[in-house]
Amino acid sequence: MPSSSTASWAVSSVAAVPAAGPEPAPAAVAGAVLAAIHRSPHAFDMLAWYEAPQSHLLEPGQKPEHGTTLCVAGFTAHVTGWTLVDATDARKDDLHVRIEDVARNALGLNKLQSGYLFDSGNQKATVLALLGQIAERRPFDYAAALQEATPGWDFEQLIRATAHAIGWRYTTDAHNQPALTHLTGHEVAFLQLPPYPSDESLDLVVTMTAGQEGREAVAAIAPDTTLQQATGDLAEIVTALHQRLTAPTTAAEPPS
Structure with missing residues (x-):
């Protein structure tokens, strides 16, 4: 309310x-x-x-x-x-x-x-x-x-909030799961891993792709984390992946 x-x-x-x-x-x-x-x-x-x-x-x-x-x-x-x-x-x-x-x-x-x-x-x-x-x-x-x-939050709310925080567009993938897209054509998919018996944290595999290239990271979010904190953590991961994927590659110098 x-x-x-x-x-x-x-x-x-x-x-x-x-x-x-x-x-x-x-x-x-x-x-x-x-x-x-x-x-x-x-x-x-x-x-x-x-x-x-x-x-x-x-x-x-x-x-x-x-x-x-x-x-x-x-x-x-x-x-x-x-x-x-x-x-x-x-x-x-x-x-x-x-x-x-x-x-x-x-x-x-x-x-x-x-x-x-x-x-x-x-x-x-x-x-x-x-x-x-x-x-x-x-x-x-x-x-x-x-x-x-809603004092509690769920996976979809986290992805929506992250999209807003970094200026990406919230969408869904082919399996109707929350995803992100960027104007440059980059896409981010999230795989929610099942919790271990002794671990109630939210574990996500974050995969960013652009054409044939891709980068991957894992986010582990503690159960007592607020939505704002979780959004900040996930936004940092997505931003870092985007920077890695768009960073220019340095050509190897020819042998002297």
Whole structure:
């Protein structure tokens, strides 16, 4: 569940930020989104930007009816004075803009951060925790939000948090297991080893490949490690493998 500070934002914040005048600060927008979700929890669904019966428009200030759903990006566009016109677009005056672009700008996020906040695979509690960070002007920390939403953590959450920490893309491999990819074409696969009877640590074989080349390392994470600590450890391993794989090879000097 979200922390008490996140919950207090949801209760005390206003329903919407001003639609006219200077653009509101991301903290005010995040607080308004939390308040709107608190008042219409039935409409909060991360599976689509916006869905409504008979494709009805959702005007600013209009409360979502039952059967209408918005993800966090849809809620953000709605509380900042945009009309949601269909599953992907919003309208304000003569502007037609994608909902995700409206929300990214309003919340002051870069594309990597918005990718994690808007991910349809997020638990609702994780989204609320991230909004709480923005509302309280704290640094955007996906690992901390995962830890706040679920005090325990699992293998998938660790890989998601690591992807965010190092700027790689979270994906899944051919066996539907968590994996990472980089813009350069490098890929990282993780093999979770079964624990030994006397060892409850999380042991992972980390394999990075680029074409026909590859590097491998083993990560052993103690059972009492926090998600933030485990993320830092795994991020260091992945970064080191990437550096080893991309380091230029030194040609052997000819014999004198």
